[in-house]
Every structure is written in C-alpha cells, then in structure tokens.
Amino acid sequence: MALILLLETTTINCSVALAEDDKVIAIKEDKTPGYSHAEKLHLFMEAVLAEGQKELLDLDAVAVSKGPGSYTGLRIGVSAAKGLCYALNIPLIAVDTLTSIAHQYQSLNFSSGYVIPVLDARKMEVYTSVFELKGGALTPLSNVEAKIIDENSYAELKANRLFVGDGVQKIEDEILDQENSIFVQSLPSTQEMAKIAFDKYKISDTEDVAYFEPFYLKDFVIKKKKKA
Structure with missing residues (x-):
C-alpha cells in the first residue's frame, strides 16, 4: 500500500490530503480569500498525518499540483513538496491542475x-x-x-x-x-488528486526533485505602482 501526501496550492484553496493508494483518508482545506498557504500549509500537513495516525517517515511519495495557477501559490506548494521529497528520499509526483x-x-x-x-x-x-x-x-x-x-x-x-x-x-x-x-x-482540491497521483506512482511517473519547476504557462508580471 502506498501512502501519498497531496498538496494543492494553485488558487486560494490551501488543500492538503493524505491518501492510501487512491483513497483519501484525511484532508484539510482553507478557501479563505487572501492566500493563507505560507502560514497554513505545514500545519495542515501535520494535521492530516495526525488524523491518519501516520508520520512523515511513513510516506512513500509526495504529489503536488503543478499548475497553471497563482505564481506565489505554486512556488509555496512546489517548494514544500520538493523539500519533503529531498529530505525523505521519496518520489515527487506532479499533477496537472x-x-x-x-x-x-x-x-x-x-x-x-x-x-x-x-x-x-x-x-x-x-x-x-x-x-x-x-x-x-x-x-x-x-x-x-x-x-x-x-x-x-x-x-x-x-x-x-x-x-x-x-x-x-x-x-x-x-x-x-x-x-x-x-x-x-469551484476550486481545485487534493480530493481529486489521489487517483491521478496513485496511477502515476504505480508506473514510476515521477519528477527530478532537483530540477522540477511549476508549470506557470505565462511569465510572472510585476505590476509597477502608479506615480502619485
């Protein structure tokens, strides 16, 4: 049985789930406008692991929604996923949003x-x-x-x-x-990611942790402030 942590941060929905194979066994989400990802993502990871009575070392893979979507949200989610995969030496799975x-x-x-x-x-x-x-x-x-x-x-x-x-x-x-x-x-959620991620896991369709980047689709544009 594969234990996969799922991360979705491409929109205002900060969504984290824990799945056994293709079944979600714990999920935590916050759809509050204003993007709470940086503050809540790691707290949600701890919450779903606790609910599923699992530990980080039990994980077999981490799956992240790769985009397109919010530039900042993508950076936060992908950075967290890559950090976990590198530290735990487990596969990174990218799911098209x-x-x-x-x-x-x-x-x-x-x-x-x-x-x-x-x-x-x-x-x-x-x-x-x-x-x-x-x-x-x-x-x-x-x-x-x-x-x-x-x-x-x-x-x-x-x-x-x-x-x-x-x-x-x-x-x-x-x-x-x-x-x-x-x-x-509606908003993207980790609820729909579980089966996609598990199907990829079964055939070892994984990413290079060192080189993987989010799928932005369009370049990030910095808006200049108007002069007073």
Whole structure:
C-alpha cells in the first residue's frame, strides 16, 4: 500500500490530503480569500498525518499540483513538496491542475460530453483545456492554454459541456452559446488528486526533485505602482 501526501496550492484553496493508494483518508482545506498557504500549509500537513495516525517517515511519495495557477501559490506548494521529497528520499509526483479539476465531473453526476476546466487568469483570460468524457474515460482533446474569452468561445463544442473551475463566471457571462452547458464554480482540491497521483506512482511517473519547476504557462508580471 502506498501512502501519498497531496498538496494543492494553485488558487486560494490551501488543500492538503493524505491518501492510501487512491483513497483519501484525511484532508484539510482553507478557501479563505487572501492566500493563507505560507502560514497554513505545514500545519495542515501535520494535521492530516495526525488524523491518519501516520508520520512523515511513513510516506512513500509526495504529489503536488503543478499548475497553471497563482505564481506565489505554486512556488509555496512546489517548494514544500520538493523539500519533503529531498529530505525523505521519496518520489515527487506532479499533477496537472486542470486535469485534477476536470475529475470533479465524478461528484457532479456528469456522464458524457465535454469537460472544460477553467482557472481564472488576467482580465478576460482563463487557463483552460478540453477533455471528452465517454464511457467513463476522460480523454484530453487540447493542450493547456491561456485563452481570451469572447462570445464565440467553445462554440465548436456541440455536445453536453461541463465548465468547472474558478474561472467559470467569465465563461457564463461572456459566451452566447450556452445550450447544453453546465457551469460549476469551484476550486481545485487534493480530493481529486489521489487517483491521478496513485496511477502515476504505480508506473514510476515521477519528477527530478532537483530540477522540477511549476508549470506557470505565462511569465510572472510585476505590476509597477502608479506615480502619485
């Protein structure tokens, strides 16, 4: 049995879980606006280990949501994961954030069609990709991209569509073609990471701890203060 610590810090949700194989046995989250990750991430790690009656030395791997998402959140989560893996000499598993969000279809009773995870980016942009759900299998149809939303976005997708993520409001407010569409405002969570991480663990799909970097998708931009 594999014991995997899961970390999700790409949005305002500071989420930590402990999983035995693909089953979450303890989870701790804080979705308070303002990003509490730096203060709470390690406290949450201690909490889920205590709840699961495990210790750090019991861990077989650490999985981290790799992005895209908040630059600062990604740095905090990935730095913590790399530090643990290096100190414990265990594998690092990277989970694509949009793939993780797409797996929320399971708790939303969505059975077939397109699953479109959307994370809020700048202005009218979202980080997004498209998956097709057919026969219980989720298949990626596009690469992750930073997409500017307009009235014709996603018009080519004619079947049932599930939009899920914290960028959903931009989609719902902007696009004209909303037929056969479901909009669910949500945040990525470690709850959906467990199966993805365990599947990667089984085939040794792991990262080089020394060289792994988050998937930012876009360069970090420092905003200059306006002159008085």
